[in-house]
């Protein structure tokens with residue numbers, strides 16, 4: 248008898264963006280691991296699902312992993328969700344998935360929303376090749392070094408950013424990488440969804456609405 252771990256994507260804003268299969272899995276598993284039990288409880292109760300929840304987040308993941316592996320060994324079916332989008336993508340999940348794989352448990356994908364793909368698909372920038380940068384480092388020296396590294400990247404570059412740092416990051420991209428074509432995607436799938444597309448300098452001059460969550464999609468270096 249061997250358990251299974253389901254990695255389940257949940258909405259990034261619009262609560263209707265969840266697959267029928269995800270709802271089935273969340274209803275049927277023995278246990279759901281989630282970042283914030285209150286938040287996941289809200290999602291589940293919207294769909295009339297009541298199931299056992301256990302917190303699994305950046306603060307407790309190291310101590311949770313042996314426990315979760317022991318449940319899998321007992322044959323339990325476990326779902327992993329994050330607060331929004333796909334677990335493991337700039338969210339907890341990777342370490343557990345790795346350990347489960349190393350131990351030989353089945354790990355199954357229940358795919359759905361992720362802000363990366365949502366942003367890229369509406370950006371108007373080339374989608375055939377891209378790189379995901381996640382969040383840039385917080386410390387200025389490291390951040391500028393990272394931008395310097397990205398300067399020669401010829402694939403479309405996707406960066407996650409918070410409301411607190413969006414203006415500063417755009418300014419630093421302009422200074423280090425230059426005035427490229429960009430899409431600044433805000434509040435995707437939500438009521439105030441907005442994509443500002445154009446030259447970076449124009450977008451900075453026009454100003455950004457400083458509210459919500461952001462994905463920056465930046466054109467890669469021209470090959471010429």
Ligand code: SAM
Pocket residue numbers: 259260329331332333334335336337338360361362363406407408409432433434435436437460461462
């Ligand atoms: N696991 C998530 C995913 O699959 O996209 C990402 C989680 S990460 C902690 C949160 C970041 O994702 C936000 O700071 C923002 O950069 C981006 N993000 C998530 N939802 C978004 C949305 N609705 N609109 C724009 N950006 C979003």
